[in-house]
Amino acid sequence: MPLKSFEDSLKDHAEKFSPSVTPSNWDAIANALPAEKHKKRAVWLWFSAAGIFVLIAVGIVSYQSPVKANAPAVTATNNNNSSTPNLPTNSSGSSAEQVINSTPSTTSLIQDKTPDNRPAIKPPVKIAYIPSSPQVKFTEMIDSPGNGSNALHEDALMSKESITNDTILMAETIVSTVDSPQLDTARMMTISKAEIKKNQSRHIKKHIGFEASYLYTDTRIKVNQAGVASFAGPSPLNNPNEQLRNQTDRSLPGFQIGINYCLQRKFTYIKTGLYYKNIRYDIQVYNVNLNSLTSNNRFNDFDFNKSDSFAAGNGGLVKNSFHYLNVPLEIWRETFSMNRWHFNYGGGLNANVFIGNKGVNHQASGFYVKSEKADRSVISPFHLSATAGMGVSYDAGQYYTLYIRALYTRSLAPIESSHVTTNYQNIGLCAGIKYLIK
Amino acid sequence: MPKEEKYTEKEKNLIKACQENDRKAQFEFYQLYSVKILGICYRFAGDYDTANDLLQEAFIRIFKYLHRYRFEGSLEGWLKKIAVRTSIDFLKKHHSMAFVDTETIKEPEVLPVLDEQYDTELIMREIALLPTGFRTILNLYAIEGYSYTEIADMLNIKEVSVRSQYMRAKHKLATSLKEKHHIHYAPKVL
Secondary structure (H helix, E strand, O other): OOOOOHHHHHHHHHHHOOOOOOOHHHHHHHHHOOOOHHHHHHHHHHHHHHHHHHHHHHHHHHHOOOOOOOOOOEOOOOOOOOOOOOOOOOOOOOOOOOOOOOOOOOEOOOOOOOOOOOOOOOOOOEEEEOOOOOOEEEEEEEOOOOOOOEEEEOOOOOOEOOOOOOOOOOOOOOOOOOOOHHHOOOOOOOOOHHHHHHHHHHOEEEEEEEEEEEEEEEEEEEEOOOOOOOOOOOOHHHOOOOOOOOEEEEEEEEEEEEEEEEEEEOOEEEEEEEEEEEEEEEEEEOOOOHHHOOOOOOOOOOOOOOOOOOOOOOOOOEEEEEEEEEEEEEEEEEEEEEOOEEEEEEEEEEEEEEEEEOOEOOOOOOOOOOOOOOOOOEOOOEEEEEEEEEEEEEEOOOOEEEEEEEEEEEEOOOEEEOOEEEEEEEEEEEEEEEEEOO | OOOOOOOOHHHHHHHHHHHOOOHHHHHHHHHHHHHHHHHHHHHHHOOHHHHHHHHHHHHHHHHHHHHHOOOOOOHHHHHHHHHHHHHHHHHHHHOOOOOOOOOOOOOOOEEEOOOOOOOHHHHHHHHHHOOHHHHHHHHHHHHOOOOHHHHHHHHOOOHHHHHHHHHHHHHHHHHHHHHHHOOOEEEOOO
16 A cells, blocks of 8 residues: 655644634634624724723823833944854855845834833844854844944844845754754744744743732631630520530731742743731630629639630720731732733732730729630641732833732631631732832 | 535524624634634644634634635635635735745655654644744645645745745654654655
8 A cells, every 4th residue: 555645644634633722712803803783882882981991091001100111222233244253154065144134224123022021122133143053143232333242132033024035034943953964054033923922922020029918807716625605605594504615706907018029921920928917806715614603693703714814895805916927829810901900810828837926915994803815825836828819900110010909818727726726717908019020 | 617515504504694793603613613723823823822813813804704705615625725825924924935045955765654643733743843934835835735836926936946945844844753753764655
């Protein structure tokens, strides 16, 4: 049976090839298609409203200071520069193609920004073939010509347009192989928008930031010790020998501040850092021997040794103020961008290391009681919590981004202390600023 | 007169609904053909990001010009032509393509046998890794079936350039498959 030709076998494979289609493609297509007839009127109204909103947003943004362009301008090279690098000759002895200097008439500015918002590279730019490297690199002139500072920038990208077929070679990246030395030929590289995008997609941005959060804590407390009673519970006189267990708690605001470090690729970034976190709540835990109650239901005889607190009307409470060091590991995603504004959502895990409990004791008047700190000792020095949130960010400048987010955090493991076991959840508002390092 | 392709009633209704800008019908049509179109775009673009962009552009053109389709000839062939044309237009806009032959390349003596045992994804990836010019001409000639003359017209280059670049492309692909993936050689089919 005769073998299939190379071309036929390629065709068969091409026919079988089934790549995965990105789900968001259809949205982009549908948005570009003319509106369906019955929706035209509503769409027109929506577009009008969106247009007004965009104009207002552009006006507000434009009113603020413009983006700082701090990259040095690329200056012209000398088109008659004789220091063209020597290009290798191929095996047949014919000279390889020369380095071609672009001219203002044949090159144009890149309209797309590079990932770190460098300004477009202005022509002319010298393109050099580096024999020792399999890749073609671009030489960008820094400062004025002639000052000797030729820096190579791997991501210095340039597009060429309107150059005739006779005057430019299509650049390829050729890796010479032992078997085919005739392919070891110097060519120029023409970078297309696709290549720019490809480079952009590989580029990883690094940020450092500072963040502060206001947290409101809600707790679920389970009392560890037996024999705890509350005077707010059922009348103890009905069950004089019964020892009841109860507690009340009240949530208080806390905070979290710290620094963070982000790695970003395209629209997704991973965040870690170090935060100082404070969670506060009140707790009333009673340990009462019911037999000691008087017939007037007054707490005259407490078992003081075991008592943690007391309550009488608006009497004293024992406050808990837990302090932690928090190391987050979160993934966030930017989406729905408009100009410099972005909508973000994400979440992750936090490792919390207990530092201390700075509880506050109150002494009520009128009662002969002794109060002590609740949660005398926290047995759980470490616990994990999970965070999820969403918010908006604003690119304030070339390197700075401001953001504000709503957060929800929940402890994944109970925090055991000497008297109670606590599970907490926070809702919070977080504000931060991050700075692009690279 | 082109031979009229046989369509089921369901297919005809779907196409007609798409021609009337019915979004649901368009989505269904997209789901039927998006994989094939993406495959074509990926072979020309060389990376998935660009291929997805080209896929979007191709389908926008398809729905824009679908009203011109008169149920003559193969619909799939018509769709493929649009996908190829969209890809070529993109490459011509963003790549300056010209080929200067410094030497002639002969037809490689041996070419790999790419039968079914070899991974399709692997072969497509090696095609995608070819330099842009090689990849374009290989796709147009070997897979899409365009002639040297048609390719020369499409890319605005000389036919002799198309021939020699195709030989180079075939040689480079064969070398890559052999060296990276040990796809063996077989005598050239005559």
